[in-house]
Amino acid sequence: MNKSTAAMTSPEQGRTFYRTMVLRRQLILLALLGALFLSFCVDLALGPARYELTEVLSALLAPGSVSEQISVIVWQIRMPVALMAIVVGASLSIAGAQMQTILSNPLASPFTLGISAGAGFGAALAxxxxxxxxPFAVGYIVPINAFLVAMLTALMIHLLSMRRGVTIETIVLLGIAMVFIFNALMALIQFFASQQALSAVVFWTMGSLTKATWPKVWVSLTVLVIAIPLLARHGWALTAMRLGDAKAESMGVRPxxxxxxxxxxxxxxASVSVAFVGTIGFIGLVGPHIARMLVGEDQRFFLPASALCGALILSVGSVIxxxxxxxTVIPIGIITSLVGIPFFLFLVLNQKKSTW
Amino acid sequence: MVSLTLEQVTAHYGKREVLSSITTPTLSGGQVVALLGPNAAGKSTLFRRILGLLAGGGQVRIAGTNAERPVAYMPQETRIDAVLSVYESVLLARMQGRRLKVQPEDLAQVDAALDELNIQTLAQRDIGDLSGGQRQLVSAAQALVQSPDILLLDEPTSALDLHRQIGLLSVLRRLAEQRQMLIIVALHDLGHALRFADQAIVLAGGALKACGPTRAVVTAELLREVYQVEGRIETCSRGSPMLVVETAL
Known part of the structure; x- marks a missing residue:
């Protein structure tokens, strides 16, 4: 085309812009990682039992040099909670990020699609x-029930989505319908439940990291570690999905x-996370939005940034x-919503350009 | 040299037949082919059928290429709200099916595509902030960066001003000749088709109405039968064909 009519820009400038952008995003990821490490350390140091920082450090680095009580509190109580905050935060945020990506809907999250509500219903039954x-799930009936109902919900949405003529909007509507169905069933359970059971159900739905144990951490971490490379493998295709199905198809993606x-x-x-810690809202919605503001939607950066943002929010929530x-340890679900939402609104209302 | 032949190609949406037995002579690289027809004639459907995005009968034969993905497609322009820069969005088209790591060659191809369409100045802009015409040029760059042997463009000039329409079509003309690409471009402007296309395929109601050299295909009869307008093709003082439309029938 006639180049005399537009300002000339050399090809080198395009490459320089790209390399600068990549470097900036790598630094942002590094900063998030640093902040997460800091928050993790503070989370370990804090708790109802007050210990000096040196005692906590000794328990971590040389467990034999401190009393058994400190060692048990740090390794068996605080460590699983602090790690669970990171793993669950990352899992829920990644789940939300990818749901928003594949459904082209900024409101999509494990909650919108009824997966968390399904988990809540399964747990409430138990x-x-x-x-x-x-039948054989003695001792773990709450998380297993929660997981199974959540996965059944996802499977139902999956099967309905495969029908001819089902659009993205229909999938989102199906999810919302699931939320209402499970909320109604939950209300029914609460209506018939005893006073004691009702308290347990209500506490579970608040979401709490205090339910964390080492086996739960390992299971959640394993699923996360398997999921990340599988999603990363589709990085370019998932980014293309944000350009719309027609454009993604034109690039060879099968949306x-x-x-x-x-x-x-x-x-x-999402199911594994919610099954173990209850319904912690907000992370799956907000983690990806903050990540998008920081690094855009190139999945090479958006995926790790979503994981780190979600992990950081939940880890800081655990500290707060x-x-x-x-x-007193206030249920984390309450904290993430009460502290996180005003912070999120502040970010959204003050951002210079629209991210959706 | 790459070539494309359609043999009794059909396509269906459910039970509804949307393309009926389209057969063309072999279309070879180095040419620009105009895909013409009124709205809902089946132009986009034919593109999707060639790409294999739609199932149907008949044969789409592509020969003379070793490329893994020899065909690139630029769909009609749509609104995009992704948080991506223009540079990233073009790189994205290049990287599909490749590893996550970007090689210097990939960046060179992105720069070349942006440079070819003279939109280097847009590289740093967010794709969501572009005008319809700018998005259309970026979309063309996304197709070009895939280094295809066959390029399908669905109404690439619909949102462009006259200057950029001529600019884009001239680039396509040049690319077809320089790279021996086969470029098929859906157009509504028959004047552009007459000026820039070697061949024309005319569809109406999902059926093939005509196929051949553009000057032989775009005639007063075609205007009447397919477009329902009264008009004529004249030759201007420089010897180029000129479309004169008088009235809608």
């Missing part, structure tokens, strides 16, 4: 009536197939939940 979906694969994978991520009322 807590209120002792009903176990799997329908990719959407279903990713939906099942992130449903697994211990600090607000000394000696």
């Amino acid at each position: 807590l209120a009536f002792g009903v176990s979906i799997v 329908r197939r990719l959407r279903l694969q990713v939906l099942m994978l992130v449903s697994l991520l 939940s211990k600090m607000l009322i000394p000696g």
Whole structure:
């Protein structure tokens, strides 16, 4: 085309711009990682039992040099909670990020699609009536029920999505319909449950990291570690999905197939997390939005940034939940919503350019 | 040299047939082919069928290429709200099916595509902030950066001003000749087709109405039968064909 009519820019400038952008994003990821490490350390140092920082460090680095009580508190109570905050935060945020990507909907998250509501219903069945979906799951009936109902919800959405003529909007509507159905069923359980069971159900739905144990951490971490490379493998295709199905198809992506694969994978991520710690809202919605503001939507950066943002939010939430009322750990779900939402609104209202 | 032949190609949406038995002579690289027809004639459907995005009968034969993905497609322009720069969005088209790591050659191709269309100045802009015409040029760059042997463009000039329409079509003309690409471009402007295309395929109601050299295909009869307008093709003082439309029938 006639180049005399437009300002000339050398090809080198394009490459320089790209390399600068990549470097900036790598630094942002590094900063997030640093902040997460800091928050993790503070999370370990804080708790109802007050210890000096040196004692906590000794328990971490040389467990034999401190009393057994400190060692047990640091390694068996605080460490699983602090790690669970990171793993669950990353899992929920990645789940939300990919749901928003494949459904082209900024409101998509494990909650919007009814996966968390399904988990809540499964848990409530166990807590209120002792009903176990799997007969041999003694001792773990709450998380297993929650996981199974959440996955069944995802599977149902998956099967309905495969019908001819089902659009992205229909999938989102299906999810919202699931939320209402499970909320109604939950209300029914609460209506018939005993006072004691009702308290347990209500506490579970608040979401709490205090349920964390080492086995739960390992299971959640394993799913996360498997999911990340699988999603990263589709990095270019997932980024292309944000340009719309027609454009993605023109680039060789098969949007329908990719959407279903990713939906099942992130449903697994969200289900495992929610099954173990209860319904922690907000992370799956906000983690990806903050990541998008920081690094854009190139999945090479958006995926790790979403994981780090989610992990950081939940880890900081865990710290705040211990600090607000000394000696009491407030359920994390309450903290993330009460502290996080005003912070998120501040970010959204002050951003210079639209990110959706 | 790359070539494309359609043999009794059909396509269906459910039970509804949207393309009926399209057969063309072999279309070879080095040419620009105009895909013409009124709205809902089946132009986009034919593109999707050639790409294999739609199932159907018949044969789409592509020969003379070793490329893994010999065909690139620029769909009609749509609004995009992704948080991506223009540079990233073009790189993205280049990297599909490749590893996550970007090689210097990939960046060179992105720069070349942007430079070819003279949109280097847009490289740093967010894709969501572009005008319709700018998005259309970026979309063309996304197709070009895939280094295809066959390039399908669906109404690439619909949102461009006259200057950029001529600019883009001239670039396509040059690329076809320099790189021996086969470029098929859906157009509504028959004047552009007459000026820039060697061959023309005319569709109406999902069926093939005509196929051949553009000057032989775009006639007063075609205007009447397919476009329902009264008009004529004249030759201007420089010897180029000129479309004169008088009235809608």
